Amino acid sequence: MSDMNLARFPANGTRESLVLLQLERLNALLAVARTRPFYADRLKNVSLPLTSLRQLRDIPLLTKADLIPQSRPSPAAIFDLPLTQYTHMHQTSGTRGWPLPVLDTQADWQWWIRCWHYVLDAAEVTAEDIAMMAFSFGPFIGFWTANDAMIDRGALCVPLGGISSESRLKMIDDYGCTVLCCTPTYALHLVATAKSIGMDLTRNRVSRIIVAGEPGGSLPAVRRRIEEAWGAALVDHAGASELGAWGFGSADGRGLHVIESEFIAEVLDFGGDDPSGTEVAEGEMGELVLTNLGRFGGPAIRYRTGDIVRAYRDHDQPSSFVWLQGGVIGRGDDMIVIRGVNIFPSSIEAILRESNELAEYRINVEQIDEMDQLHIEIEGTSQQAAEIAQLLRDRIALRVQVTPVAIDSLPRFQAKSRRLVDQRTRQG
Known part of the structure; x- marks a missing residue:
């Protein structure tokens, strides 16, 4: 040494x-x-x-x-x-x-x-x-x-x-x-x-x-x-x-x-x-x-x-x-503003990871009727999705659509993960 x-x-x-x-x-x-x-x-x-x-x-x-x-x-x-x-x-x-x-x-x-x-x-x-x-x-x-x-x-x-x-x-x-x-x-x-x-x-x-x-x-x-x-x-x-x-x-x-x-x-x-x-x-x-x-x-x-x-x-x-x-x-370049609320993806992850059975997730940022919206996909059950949606509403005071998807349907990463998908640039 x-x-x-x-x-x-x-x-x-x-x-x-x-x-x-x-x-x-x-x-x-x-x-x-x-x-x-x-x-x-x-x-x-x-x-x-x-x-x-x-x-x-x-x-x-x-x-x-x-x-x-x-x-x-x-x-x-x-x-x-x-x-x-x-x-x-x-x-x-x-x-x-x-x-x-x-x-x-x-x-x-x-x-x-x-x-x-x-x-x-x-x-x-x-x-x-x-x-x-x-x-x-x-x-x-x-x-x-x-x-x-x-x-x-x-x-x-x-x-x-x-x-x-x-x-x-x-x-x-x-x-x-x-x-x-x-x-x-x-x-x-x-x-x-x-x-x-x-x-x-x-x-x-x-x-x-x-x-x-x-x-x-x-x-x-x-x-x-x-x-x-x-x-x-x-x-x-x-x-x-x-x-x-x-x-x-x-x-x-x-x-x-x-x-x-x-x-x-x-x-x-x-x-x-x-x-x-x-x-x-x-x-x-x-x-x-x-x-x-x-x-x-x-x-x-x-x-x-x-x-x-x-x-x-x-x-x-x-x-x-x-x-x-x-x-x-x-x-700073990942911060998103949803209906006047500043949100970092890491803050969302902290809430999602409170569900011990959650396998994987993806955060989608979409533009609907000129307004930015969050849509979160999780590999889990409908009950988990409902529980996470309620947690997000309680913690960040926003209604967020949380959708369950099949296990192993979302990407996995060995290096730095890319779970935030910004779809706003492809609209309008």
Whole structure:
């Protein structure tokens, strides 16, 4: 195991020492970034070194639109070193628009691994563990860095791409896996698969499940279903191809910590007249803006993640890192307004997952008589549909059509799920 993880910022470190570390690392990053093609103009009026993190606000925000290259399939614009200096290529998941290639130098890849060690610490992973990596190992970043971080820690990795869910469950038993890495959706899909073949998941050796790619890991209803079915503790994680592995689940499972020794976090409100956003008060909802401090081959400086969060710096968690209550609440571009009510798909999922027998669901947004409407399909019974419709009416004060459909008729996902179908663009 390398010694890179031994220099991580201590959980009991002071806020003051953390800010000094962030400022030092930010200045080092900016000094390099301003010599690069993408940031040369953006940083030309920035006087270095910065003396306060508040001066970061003088640097323009970075959006996903800024990353789109002039020609495809070129890498995202911030990856502007000669291609010969990069060693790893992945791409964004393509949830919005075209997938974007992202690149990492060997040093950048080691930084990704460094960030993942915080997640592995939260999951108490050791060299004695055997980890099942249940994802496709395709171009999406997925658990590629998790796999290498596990190896760096000395754990045995079992990469199970390209085989059936039933075969994966069998191999969990065969190899005595103690850690499972997958999306929350796929963890639940494995629960359904195990049930269909009469397998009791609580009898295997899996004691921790690390999830990523979706907000479900910090949703109490989703978390409870996974933990009870597997008899294992669930650890949430958050990251992005453009940014890096930026968050790990808090000890009580009620949210995420931003790895602030490797990222600078801002939470801004873009709903007003100021296009640069305004800072929100402690605990108020806003969009997470992140600056990564260790990816010199593709710095993301003040990147608008699109993730909506509630941030607290003074809380009861055993970490000096900022805490996001409930993790990622939703995405700003996924928020839908139905009859004047702002709704995030993750809020609907939290309600749907209270039904323990619900197999799968899909949220459809439709336009009927010039009004936006929700229509939810569930793999369940008519009684379940009626109960869920009543829950939605009680919780979000809306009448929502809930329709039962046949089991296994809705899509399943191993990677990031796409359960929101917006049909409004195809009407009128």
